[in-house]
Amino acid sequence: MTQLQQDRKGPAALRFAASALARSVVQVQRGASRLNRAIRPALRTIGRPLRHVARYMPKGLYPRALVIVIAPVVLLQSVIAYVFMERHWQTVTQRLSSAVSADIAMLIDVYESYPQDPDTATLSRIAAERLGMDVDIIPDSDLPAPGPRPFFSLLDNALSTELSLQVARPFWLDTVGRSSLIEIRIKLGKDVMRILTRRNAAYASNSHIFLLWMIGTSLILLTIAVLFLRNQIRPILKLADAAEAFGKGRETEFRPRGAREVRRAGNAFIEMKRRVERSIGERTTMLNGVSHDLRTILTRFRLSLALMERSSEIEALEKDVDEMSRMLEDYLAFARGDAGEAAVETDIRGLLEELKSDAERQGHQTELTVIGDPLVVVRPDAFRRVMTNLVSNAARYGDRIAISAAHDARYLIVMVDDDGPGIPADQREDVFRPFFRLDEARNVDGGGTGLGLAIARDIARSHGGDIMLADSPLGGLRATVRLPV
Numbered sequence: 001m002t003q004l005q006q007d008r009k010g011p012a013a014l015r016f017a018a019s020a021l022a023r024s025v026v027q028v029q030r031g032a033s034r035l036n037r038a039i040r041p042a043l044r045t046i047g048r049p050l051r052h053v054a055r056y057m058p059k060g061l062y063p064r065a066l067v068i069v070i071a072p073v074v075l076l077q078s079v080i081a082y083v084f085m086e087r088h089w090q091t092v093t094q095r096l097s098s099a100v101s102a103d104i105a106m107l108i109d110v111y112e113s114y115p116q117d118p119d120t121a122t123l124s125r126i127a128a129e130r131l132g133m134d135v136d137i138i139p140d141s142d143l144p145a146p147g148p149r150p151f152f153s154l155l156d157n158a159l160s161t162e163l164s165l166q167v168a169r170p171f172w173l174d175t176v177g178r179s180s181l182i183e184i185r186i187k188l189g190k191d192v193m194r195i196l197t198r199r200n201a202a203y204a205s206n207s208h209i210f211l212l213w214m215i216g217t218s219l220i221l222l223t224i225a226v227l228f229l230r231n232q233i234r235p236i237l238k239l240a241d242a243a244e245a246f247g248k249g250r251e252t253e254f255r256p257r258g259a260r261e262v263r264r265a266g267n268a269f270i271e272m273k274r275r276v277e278r279s280i281g282e283r284t285t286m287l288n289g290v291s292h293d294l295r296t297i298l299t300r301f302r303l304s305l306a307l308m309e310r311s312s313e314i315e316a317l318e319k320d321v322d323e324m325s326r327m328l329e330d331y332l333a334f335a336r337g338d339a340g341e342a343a344v345e346t347d348i349r350g351l352l353e354e355l356k357s358d359a360e361r362q363g364h365q366t367e368l369t370v371i372g373d374p375l376v377v378v379r380p381d382a383f384r385r386v387m388t389n390l391v392s393n394a395a396r397y398g399d400r401i402a403i404s405a406a407h408d409a410r411y412l413i414v415m416v417d418d419d420g421p422g423i424p425a426d427q428r429e430d431v432f433r434p435f436f437r438l439d440e441a442r443n444v445d446g447g448g449t450g451l452g453l454a455i456a457r458d459i460a461r462s463h464g465g466d467i468m469l470a471d472s473p474l475g476g477l478r479a480t481v482r483l484p485v
Contacts, residue, residue: 062233069225077218081211093203094158100202101162103131104195108167108186111137111193127195134196141192143172143185159184159202175199235262239269246273248464248484250343250377291328298325342379343463348412349374351384352403355391365400372407376485378463386456386467387414390479393452394418398476411465412483420476428469432457 058064107127116123120137127135156175163171163184170187182202186193235258242254256266301321308314349370359366394401398418405414423431430436434454457467465483472478 061236062230065229065233066226069229070222073218073222077214080214084210090158094162097158097162097202098166100159100197101166103133104163104184104186105166107131107133107135107195108169108188108193111188132198132201136194137188138185138192138194140190143170143187143192146172232258232262234258235266239266243269244464244484248343294328295325298328343377344380345375346378346380346383347374348376348378348383348405348407348414351380351387352405352414355387356403359391359395359401362395364395364398367400367402369402369404370407371405374405374407376407376412376483378412378483379459382459382462386459386481387416389452389456390416390467390481393479394420394477397421398474400474402472402474407485410484412481412485414481416479416481417472417474418476419472419474422471422475422477423469431469432467 058067107123110126111120111123120135123137124135127133156173159175159182160173163173167186172185174183180199181196182199184195184197186195235256238254238257239262242252245252254266254270256263256270258266298321302318305314305318305321352368352370356366356368391401391403394416395418397420400419402417403414404417405412407413432453434451436454453467460467460481460483463483465481468480468482470478470480
């Protein structure tokens with residue numbers, strides 16, 4: 001074969017191998033696809049009961065961790081106990097019962113095969129000395145009526161089975177009457193042989209010690225595991241409480257503890273909290289400086305206008321300066337977000353009664369209802385601003401106002417209803433945007449800057465809550481403030 005033929009044969013072999021490999025890959029993919037289609041119904045069938053079971057599983061981390069720790073231990077101990085009962089306890093009991101039944105069969109054979117003393121003293125002596133049994137012959141007697149079967153009848157079943165096989169005569173058995181003895185009566189013609197033997201001769205009575213040791217050690221180990229698990233879960237719960245309190249605008253003391261991963265998450269939360277607070281502080285400082293400079297310029301405008309001769313143009317300029325001053329204050333309040341105020345326990349009933357009195361002085365029919373504990377932890381000035389804004393809007397566009405507050409274990413819900421024109425459903429989220437104004441049908445911030453509801457929602461969300469708008473039973477608008485407690 002020439003060198004040219006060898007060079008041609010080499011690439012052809014490579015192409016053939018690559019083609020075979022490609023066909024193998026395609027076949028494997030097709031087989032996997034068919035297997036997937038075949039297994040998918042079975043997985044869906046298995047997944048349904050699993051989802052149903054998951055619905056009733058605990059939702060918290062601590063209960064789930066307890067299930068993860070306890071379930072394998074309980075399952076393992078149950079399997080061990082079942083295997084022990086099935087293979088050891090029942091087998092030993094059956095063999096002991098077989099030996100007792102064989103001894104009784106032997107005594108019956110001796111009694112029937114060999115002549116006995118008038119009172120069967122020899123047979124009784126042999127049974128007592130060699131077999132540990134108390135044997136007595138009751139002449140002209142019948143078997144008693146069957147007694148109640150015990151709840152745990154392992155001994156009764158095993159001994160009854162062996163007596164039926166080895167003695168093959170009518171018998172009566174009592175394993176309940178005396179705790180340490182078993183009484184057996186055998187019908188022998190007109191007479192009855194009564195046998196008393198020790199319970200542990202026919203029953204593996206010390207097996208419960210193994211079960212007690214197994215259950216006792218399991219309980220001790222589970223108690224230790226639960227205590228350690230509780231100590232490991234507590235730092236996670238502390239971290240969750242600190243994050244929740246920070247989301248509600250409350251200050252809480254938190255120090256990272258627990259495992260290394262939990263400490264790492266705690267330190268990350270503290271660092272994030274510091275960055276957020278530093279960013280808010282820098283923004284507040286910058287806005288304070290800007291507000292000081294702008295107020296200085298507006299004051300100069302006012303002084304300059306005051307020194308000029310009064311005219312319609314000067315009055316218009318003064319209105320523009322007042323409007324600019326009001327817009328500046330609203331914008332700075334919106335940007336600051338009332339930062340720095342601490343959350344304290346506040347009596348919302350007194351606050352809402354003051355707002356009710358102000359609305360009534362303006363000639364509006366106002367109702368107030370407070371359900372539950374009136375004491376709530378909020379930032380009082382910020383919360384007052386939210387409610388003042390909502391009640392002022394209701395008073396501006398309605399004649400009747402209804403204020404209702406409900407405080408339960410989870411939320412504080414305050415609703416302000418009015419009988420005004422309301423807000424179209426498709427614009428209720430738009431009114432919370434800064435500087436957004438509605439048409440003249442209902443200008444929520446009429447005469448203002450369009451920041452009132454934006455500031456109110458910003459304050460509510462800084463408490464961890466929100467503000468929603470909906471239709472009111474009075475025919476106008478309902479503003480609902482929901483804050484977590």
